[in-house]
Amino acid sequence: MEQESMFDAQASAALTSDPAARVEALRREIEHHSYLYYAQDAPEISDAAFDSLMAELRELEAAHPELIDASSPTQRVGGYVGEQFSAVRHAQRMYSLDNAMDLEELDTWTQRTVEAAGRPVEFVCELKIDGSSIALTYDAGVLAKAATRGDGVTGEDVTVNMRTVRDVPLRLRDEGAAGLADADGSVEVRGEVYMPKASFDALNAAAEANGKAPFANPRNAAAGSLRQKDPKITKGRDLSTFIYAIADERAVKAENQWELLQWLRASGFHVNPDVALCATPGEVRAFCESVAEKRSVLPYDIDGVVVKVNSFAMQRELGFTAKAPRWAIAYKFPPEEKTTVLRDITVQVGRTGAITPVAELDPVRVAGSTVARATLHNLDEVRRKDVRVGDTVIVRKAGDVIPEVLGPVLSLRPEGARAWEMPATCPSCGSPIVREEGEAAFRCVSMDCPAQALERLLHWASRGAMDIDGMGEEIVARLVESERVRDVADYYSLTEYELATLETGRTNKEGEPIRLGSTIAAKLIAAIEASKARPLARVLFGLGIRHVGKTTGEQLAAAFPSMERLMEATEEQLAEVEGVGGVIAQSIRAFFGNEDNREVIHRLGRMGVSLEDAAVHDETPQTLAGITFVLTGSLTESGMTRDEAGARLKAMGAKVSGSVSKKTGYVIAGEAAGSKYDKAVSLGVPVLDEADLLRLLEAGSLEAAGIEPRD
Structure with a gap:
């Protein structure tokens, strides 16, 4: 009643x-x-x-x-806000957690934590929700800001969208407000936005009914829904939250994590009921084992259990490493395994011409998403696993992310199933494929292979390379099909009209072709223009030179700060660069020895793409040449990331390393510096703080910054 x-x-x-x-x-x-x-x-x-x-x-x-x-x-639902997703600085850094990949690693961590504390330790166990991290700020008890995790220091403003999520209180309940240390102060709470399994299935069913691509998993669906420009779309996605943390525990009248969870619940937040207060490491292990048994019947996805030291005072004693708190760990469940039928083995062509066999499977849900394809890597791997068309195979996700076929269930193998063989010709262009001596992969060596062109174009536009925002697979494929783009230099001759009139391959209700439109076209042109200023290292990575990844690109750009100098370098000169060596040098030389490739690079230069590093263009004095720096911790005063600070040091001639040794010149230690700081102290390596770094970057040399040069 x-x-x-x-x-x-x-x-x-x-x-x-x-x-x-x-x-x-x-x-x-x-x-x-x-x-x-x-x-x-x-x-x-x-x-x-x-x-x-x-x-x-x-x-x-x-x-x-x-x-x-x-x-x-x-x-809860406002109008369109054009300035959404601006940067928001978190009250305190949002750390990631170290992982325990099995129960033995978890036992080791709990025992080590008890030993480090020197007294009995209570632990709080919480389900690890597979969603998108969120931080909610309340001023005087009223929701003022919502931000994504971002890089942990700075996130994106998603306040308008989070107001549409029904279980997020717009203001704290009276019981919660009474528990604030300062009733008129600010408090930032943290948790996870997720999409229930039933809502995810309904969303994908609607997408497929409308001819749209389904989301890969609930986590991606939640993150994508959170970043919609129209908050009404977010509201319709049926998002939920679990809140479980606070940026600064001093903001509330709680002495430990367990009391904080009670305060969060009293304040109106959705707190997961599946939590446990454990007095011993044995109780922690038992809780994790019990959760693993019931994870499949939960109405939302989880990928493990988060274990925290309960006492806030003890948390402060244990402190942080550079990346994670020492008082918490994420126990990751073993990969979920399912069986399904392998219907076919096809091949796909990568941007370097590598021919990769792919298992085409009866769709099966594994670790939160539907798997219908999985890479088989190469012919040797297919033979080693002895998988055949028609086999019932065991499928899992490596790290709960990448689908992989473990092997066949031999007792269910159909009669007459034959071993698979690599085709003799490329499925994209029909050219013969070859296997070089000592290599596992077969390759198509044709420079005119359309499949390679598509992959190279996608790679150039990807975030790690030239970062042309919005230039995704669907648009690039249509550009290639319409012959508007054949190589990466063609991006820079595209007009807004060409993009706006590009057919998407879909039709409206009247059967008319749907075109990209002027709004998307204008954004793409702006992104293409912005990409012209990317540093030389990213251009080198974007070109797709075999064996040249991000790190090698940076090393090459440091040694040869202009494309012209790099293109003329001999194989011997290239091999002398740290991290390059003979094999990579031979690959680079072969790439630049190809006239078609050189012509593409010349066209890039004519289109305005920067082919010189800032150090060459600006003639920055190389006052730090020969000095190795190591950065650790968070740079909170300047707002720079460590990569950005490292790039500025490199522009002055410095080398930036990821590890500390006796040859290290200086260690720059930001907030929550960890083991690298400790090693620097033990080795007698000078340690600079963020204020020293800013002074050095401003002054331009160690002497001018008042920093004593190391002998």
């Missing part, structure tokens, strides 16, 4: 004569019932009764617009 409303009819009539009081009373009642429904899963009234309360509140606010404020339940 439905319980009575918080406010009886007589009280309601009395409040009607005072609209402001009635509005406030309705908001309180709606917040109360939202809390019971979304956070406690214990509704007291029917949906119809709840809708009636909302309707009355909307009517009153429409009649008295001066009473509307951002914390009202009616304001």
